[in-house]
Amino acid sequence: MAGRAFMRALSKPYYVRETMIQMDSIGVGSLVIIILTGGFTGGILALQTSDTLKTFGATGVTGTLVMTSLVREMGPVLASLMIAGRVGSAIAAELGSMVVSEQVDAMRALGTDPIKKLVWPRLFALMIMTPALTLVADIVGAIGGWIVASSLMNVASSVYISSAKDALTYNDIIGGLIKPLVFGFIIAIVSCRAGLRTSGGTVGVGRSTTQAVVLSDILILAADFFLGKIILAFS
């Protein structure tokens, strides 16, 4: 499906309006849950790491650990899992409902390629918006970690900020954006496939939705392991 989607994307019409609508729905629509996810993840990372580091008298590196964990792993993975839950399920349910109510057949009968009209805008939007939302999660997480570290764990603000800045390398940042790009691709393909292969009426729509989220989550975690290994090898 991914191959077909990419090949057909090269010919007209391009469905720019549909892509923008999807970007808005995925990006702006997911902003609140991403801010909450990032903020609380940063906060809990700061809480747990500074508590452990206190034993060694090294609370000054709390910022380093929070940023490294956030940018390399927690930001991309948690943001993508949240997007898979919110957006992947919605895509599978929407396309599944269109299939069972014959809207996809009607679309084909009216001369429209459903892969181009339905899959490509979602694929493109997810591949752009997942990295963008991950960036938001990382930034909010860093702020959450700073608030917790400075207010609850008595880590000086300047120490947290300087250790956080020093922790990041270009590899971390690039790796932290490549991962959500791949995760966005996984969510789009898995969810569109589940939706378009729906059969069995409304029960089938429910089944497709569950399948889209579960399979996306598993593939994201598996891909994260292999991508982590590859990125580390290039570091």
Added chain:
Amino acid sequence: MAENNNSAIEFRNVAMSYDERVILEDVSFVVNPGETKIVMGGSGTGKSTILKLVLGLIKPDSGRIFVDGEDVTGHSEKDMVEVRRKLGMVFQDGALFDSLTVYENVGYRLFERGLPEPEIEENVCRMLQFVNLENVMYMMPSELSGGMRRRVGIARALVGNPKLVLFDEPTAGLDPPTARTILELAIKLRDLEGVSSIFVTHRMDDVKQLSSKFATIGDSGEVEFRSEDGNMCLVNTRFIMLRKGKVIFSGTDEELWQSSDPYIKDFLRKS
């Protein structure tokens, strides 16, 4: 090798199965230009499959399918886009796009072709007038009744003036007056527009009306519906009946009523 003929639609020894289940077996029939072919049969006899095969939404296991004289059996999805421009399909429940207004649904084909807005609006208005629904143009499909959704579905199918229209049980589950309105639209298309069509149904009321009524323009310029009397017979409406994926009858309504086949007699009696 591609082969052409003069039929509107032709099935030649078409067979189709899902998994182990046979849906259609050696189905052959011809729809001539301007003719309405009424496909009858009980549930699960492969009636709707015939329409999906014409549209190329599914492919047969064997046999040949011709649309407007062109062999479309081996056509790719891309090739079928051109063929589908000649076809209009009325789905059983309308299959309107939930997220679009009636105006956007009816004009969908034209929006996709990138036509200018005034031209689209003119076409949509004309088609909504044809189905007597000019006042619902900016409503959403969820705000319409079942009968209105079917009529919007008909309007959508007719945009772009297709030469062939496929009806998939458009009157199923509707009250008699609404069903009659839809049948009259099909009769108008057949008699006044010269459109060829396949009309899938299992309702005897549909069969009786389509085979006995005809549309004509009266002295006042209005469309009038008249019934054929004993002296005349509608030659542009023919029937096939399916049973377990096989064609068990092909002919006119007179031949259908006189059939001695026990299944057909039982079907006509119970429907």
